[in-house]
Amino acid sequence: MDKTQFDLVVIGAGSTGENVADRAARGGLSVAVVENGLVGGDCSYWACMPSKALLRPGEALRAAEGVAGTAAAVSGALDVDAVLRRRDSFASGWDDSGQVEWLEGAGLVLVRGTGRITGEREVTVDTDGGGQQVLRARHAVAVCTGTEPLVPGIEGLREARPWTSKDATSAEAVPDSLVVIGGGVVACELATAFADLGAGVTVVARSGLLGSMEPFAGEAVVARLRERGVEVLLDASARRVTRDDGAVTVETDDGRRVVAAEVLVATGRRPRTGGLGLAAVGLAEDEYPEVDDTMRVVGSDWLYAVGDVNGRVLLTHQGKYQARAAGDVIAARAAGGVVDDAPWGLHVATADHRAVPQVVFSDPQVASVGLSSAAAREQGLNVSVAEFELGDVAGAGLHRDGYEGHACLVVDEDRSVVVGATFVGPDVAELLHAATIAVVGEVPLERLWHAVPAYPTMSEIWLRLLEAHGRPRSD
Amino acid sequence: MDKTQFDLVVIGAGSTGENVADRAARGGLSVAVVENGLVGGDCSYWACMPSKALLRPGEALRAAEGVAGTAAAVSGALDVDAVLRRRDSFASGWDDSGQVEWLEGAGLVLVRGTGRITGEREVTVDTDGGGQQVLRARHAVAVCTGTEPLVPGIEGLREARPWTSKDATSAEAVPDSLVVIGGGVVACELATAFADLGAGVTVVARSGLLGSMEPFAGEAVVARLRERGVEVLLDASARRVTRDDGAVTVETDDGRRVVAAEVLVATGRRPRTGGLGLAAVGLAEDEYPEVDDTMRVVGSDWLYAVGDVNGRVLLTHQGKYQARAAGDVIAARAAGGVVDDAPWGLHVATADHRAVPQVVFSDPQVASVGLSSAAAREQGLNVSVAEFELGDVAGAGLHRDGYEGHACLVVDEDRSVVVGATFVGPDVAELLHAATIAVVGEVPLERLWHAVPAYPTMSEIWLRLLEAHGRPRSD
Known part of the structure; x- marks a missing residue:
């Protein structure tokens, strides 16, 4: 040859x-x-594998802490070194x-x-x-x-030697504090990971988090990050970045100043x-x-x-x-x-045009496929949106005490098919593929009523969403 | 009125x-x-809710113990009283x-x-x-x-005041030891639950476990129960049961004797x-x-x-x-x-005839829908079976160190649709609904190739199963 x-x-x-x-x-x-x-x-x-390896230990710990009877067996702290070594292996x-x-x-x-x-x-x-x-x-x-990674033209940013996702996912140690510039998937996941690992984290986002998704997704992530002590600055643009004595200072348009050991830029890709x-x-x-x-x-x-x-x-x-x-x-x-x-x-x-699935491994997780309700309306579809609280599904309550989550289906009423779905809550990642198959398969709602979710799994959210949508009667 | x-x-x-x-x-x-x-x-x-409430804490603990970095935070023991109180509340x-x-x-x-x-x-x-x-x-x-519950006519069984699933799911205390007669879903789940809670458990099953499902399902549950110290007697029929001094003795056809504090009958329903x-x-x-x-x-x-x-x-x-x-x-x-x-x-x-989903909340979990490969062949379908090791899926490895699991799709080649699916492994319960929608929706395999599982979730088993089946070429 x-x-x-x-x-x-x-x-x-x-x-x-x-x-x-x-x-x-x-x-x-x-x-x-x-x-x-x-x-x-x-x-x-430098992306999926190491980031999920950094995120999974915190997720597993929270799941155990969230169940009475198991919680007592958990001391509460991750072994950071072991987490990093596990990440290395992935x-x-x-x-x-x-x-x-x-x-x-x-x-x-x-x-x-x-x-x-x-x-x-x-x-x-x-x-x-x-x-x-x-x-x-x-x-x-x-x-x-x-x-x-796209490093935006913020004054002083390049000189401040910012981390990109590559540096964050391959970090050899956890900084005491980290400021994350950005509000997308990478920002949410890495803010969650470094908070899990004990860093003091601040997020500076130009608008809200996870802006292209259903609004309840980003809102849930903001609420939980704040609950865990992460400072989340929304509608905040970084204006200037300076580094001295090892610390980085990020100043925002509206005059706020955040000082941290490292700054992570997660503002998009090119x-x-x-x-x-x-x-x-x-x-x-x-x-x-x-x-x-x-x-x-x-x-x-x-x-x-x-x-x-x-x-x-x-x-x-x-x-x-x-x-x-x-x-x-x-x-x-x-x-x-x-x-x-x-x-x-x-x-x-x-x-690519109809059914792109995405899981954000933040806390809570966000899983979505297809069109958001806003995007479906923009496309001129005759849309209805069925929503339900995941925490009210028996399987979710069993999974974790006080489970909080939310889900929606976006339905194209003219074709009677699901064109989008979003699930937000702990451990929702594996709920998504059912929605992907429903969207890609263009399975009519009438038929989806025959796809019975096993009781008591979290997948019973499907029944609740169909009920929220309403079943047509023949008479 | x-x-x-x-x-x-x-x-x-x-x-x-x-x-x-x-x-x-x-x-x-x-x-x-x-x-x-x-x-x-x-x-x-006395069934789904309390049994799953008894099972979830052990499952969450194992998940945490199975992740390096999290394991160190786990002391290893469930708080049995808290588990029972949580069960009471469910x-x-x-x-x-x-x-x-x-x-x-x-x-x-x-x-x-x-x-x-x-x-x-x-x-x-x-x-x-x-x-x-x-x-x-x-x-x-x-x-x-x-x-x-059907209490079979085994000599002495009724007089020995056996537990049925009702007694087991509502038990106020965990017996030191428990012998379970039966090999179906109830037997597998309650053997797992009481082993989790510290009882010494023996299972006496007439043939294998979970006999109506794909053979690899029951085999995995047997292997894991044994690994955890549960004695599993297969191809063993209980011949006589006696109770004295608070202990129950179960004798099998082939002369084995099992002594335990309680005996649970899980041999079917009427x-x-x-x-x-x-x-x-x-x-x-x-x-x-x-x-x-x-x-x-x-x-x-x-x-x-x-x-x-x-x-x-x-x-x-x-x-x-x-x-x-x-x-x-x-x-x-x-x-x-x-x-x-x-x-x-x-x-x-x-x-009911085509797509009954079932999740067995044993360790490992077993989730199946539709026809087993044997049942599909019995029906005369032109069957192919695609199989894959779940542990070789990136998302499973991230989920738990050394993840072990197995999955199969049963395909009706004449119609090019999935007619059955089985997933065995830790935390597979939520993988099932995707299969249920595929079976019920009769989504052709050619279309399922467009239902992309999000990386790195365990749902990527779908891609691996489709690859194992093989994709037709147009040329």
């Missing part, structure tokens, strides 16, 4: 790139994967040899270095060894480089496209490349952008979903096979 | 009777409910005033006493006050009396139809009355048997499901309205 010619060249060996490559290889293609960091990408080392000690082994076992060729597009179906790699290698792709190039050579093929360097539902860049017949880098949805699982479609369609197109790109077909990522 | 004439008379105010009555009343009918015990029934006082102190309040608030008339059918549309009640009251039903009578007067309307007294899918007794136009008493499915949630159909259809028929009794219609309990 010519070591510089492949059917497909993938740039970026994160979870998305790995899945594009794997699916294409299973479809019979030869694949090279170019990576300038750790094989496995952000999710494995981040594989930031060693990618396990993933490299998988990748090579899957028949993929790993090229370590920084790849850039230097022509049609051509990727030039500045290899880690210091050399250069030109890879030619017979069929396609897939860019799967993800995103990087595509990791710098230096990728997109300009060489007529694309903007700093924008999310526009793709069709097969993840092919609009206007190209060989270039794909898959996962976070295309900006459709910045979530690991959705990137992997896109990757399965893209890997399969690249193989199908290479073979001259049938392309199944109708909505919900084999080769498209239709769910 | 004539206090002895109603549109509907319901015998039995358990969760099924309550729901039949409530739905019928919402449909405009006047309803009397006859109850000779506590309003709320077994589920509230059983409402065996006081039904809250449920009576709900019932009367719903516009239903409670008649306290023992009802029996004494003629067509006629129920005679021996009232708790010592009198007698004849209730006439304009439209229908619904029998919702549930089941009672319909609570004795004295109900079914013979007066031509039905056998000791059999489950045969009903159609609207829960109407076959051959009658006014008598319904709803919930456990009809023997279709002995589960609270399924009884409530039948109750919704029955209450609605009774109202519709009374009004001369449209009856929607096609499969999956408003007035039928189609899911």
Whole structure:
């Protein structure tokens, strides 16, 4: 085999790139994967895995403390060092040899270095060894480089050496105090994690928390953070940041000052496209490349952008979903096979538009899929919203004393299907997939009445939500 | 209103009777409910609620012990007294005033006493006050009396004053040792609960545990019980039971002897139809009355048997499901309205045949819905079974160190739909409803690929199971 010619060249060996490559290889293609960091990408080392590893111990402890009879067996404090060591192990000690082994076992060729597009179906790699290698792709190039933290232009921020999510998830010690700038998922999760681990935490958010979700979600997280002693400043913009004597001071627009040992910036992401050579093929360097539902860049017949880098949805699982479609369609197109790109077909990522699930592992957890009620109304749907207190479900009360939570279903009345769902409360993460299947499957409400939740589980919220919606009578 | 004439008379105010009555009343009918015990029934006082209240503390403790960083905060022992008091509160102190309040608030008339059918549309009640009251039903009578424990004819068993599930779930103290005769759900759950609470437990089961489910379910429960020090005798029939000096001895067919402070019989249930007067309307007294899918007794136009008493499915949630159909259809028929009794219609309990969900709150938990692979093959379906180790899902590993679990999907290849699913492992209960919706919604596998599980939740088992099944290619 010519070591510089492949059917497909993938740039970026994160979870998305790995899945594009794997699916294409299973479809019979030869694949090279170019990576300038750790094989496995952000999710494995600096996002999902380490952040959830930091969050799970506090969650398990609270669950035990929340049950009379169990609470007495709990002394109340996490072993911070053990939590950090456990996190290290979930981040594989930031060693990618396990993933490299998988990748090579899957028949993929790993090229370590920084790849850039230097022509049609051509990727030039500045290899880690210091050399250069030109890879030619017979069929396609897939860019799967993800995103990087956006550090906003706040006065003094860069000079204050802020943490990004990468620093926070890989922290070797817990600072005494931490100020978090931002109000999205990363801000909520890391504020929760560091509060769990004993840091004094302040959150500075421009508006509320989790702004794109149902309002009750962010409100519940704010309330609980405050209950636990986290200071949450809402409608507060950081205006200036200074660092001296090891402490960081964040000043807000309205004159408040927060002093902490570290500052974490969690104000969004931008595509990791710098230096990728997109300009060489007529694309903007700093924008999310526009793709069709097969993840092919609009206007190209060989270039794909898959996962976070295309900006459709910045979530690991959705990137992997896109990757399965893209890997399969690249193989199908290479073979001259049938392309199944109708909505919900084999080769498209239709769910990106309709049913993106997301779990925020904050306290309480927030799990949502599909449209929020506001978004559904904006789309002009004939919407009804069914709501119910999760704490009034027997299974939730059994799960934890004084359980507090809330859930809603967003129903498109014209089609009689669920188009969105949100669950807020302790340990709601696993309630979500039922909603995802209902939304994706477009299961009519009339049929959902026959999907009986087992008693007494928390899933009985489904019955309560259907009752809140009301069941049509035949007469 | 004539206090002895109603549109509907319901015998039995358990969760099924309550729901039949409530739905019928919402449909405009006047309803009397006859109850000779506590309003709320077994589920509230001697089954689901107290048993789950006994099980949850151990489950929460194990979850905390299973996470490095949290484990150090756990001393290891439940506060047994607090667990029992918490159980008392979930059983409402065996006081039904809250449920009576709900019932009367719903516009239903409670008649306290023992009802029996004494003629067509006629129920005679021996009232708790010592009198007698004849209730006439304009439209229908619904029998919702549930089941009672079956105490098998083992030599000496009755004389040994065995516990039934009722005694076990309402126990005021934990015996030093307990022998459980039986291998079904009740046996598994109560063996787990009393082991959690410190009793020395022995299980004597005629074959394996949880025999109607996928074999890996019972095997996992056996293995874990043994690991925790519970003695599990399989393929062992109790031959003789004796009690002396406060201890009970159970001898098995093959000569083994188990001595314990108490013996719990969990060998099945039988319909609570004795004295109900079914013979007066031509039905056998000791059999489950045969009903159609609207829960109407076959051959009658006014008598319904709803919930456990009809023997279709002995589960609270399924009884409530039948109750919704029955209450609605009774109202519709009374009004001369449209009856929607096609499969999956408003007035039928189609899911009883296709999609009965069940969660066993043992350690590990077992959650299943629909057909087991064996049952699907027996039905002649063109079956494939996809299996995966739950412990290999990232979300499970994060949830608990060394997570062990297993899951399978049973697929009807001719229709390309899931017809059954089983999940075994710690905290799998809430994974089930997604499968129930997939089975009930008959969502094609091709569409299920678009239902993306959020990363890193345990629900990602869905992706792994779909991968294990294999995705069709278009080419």
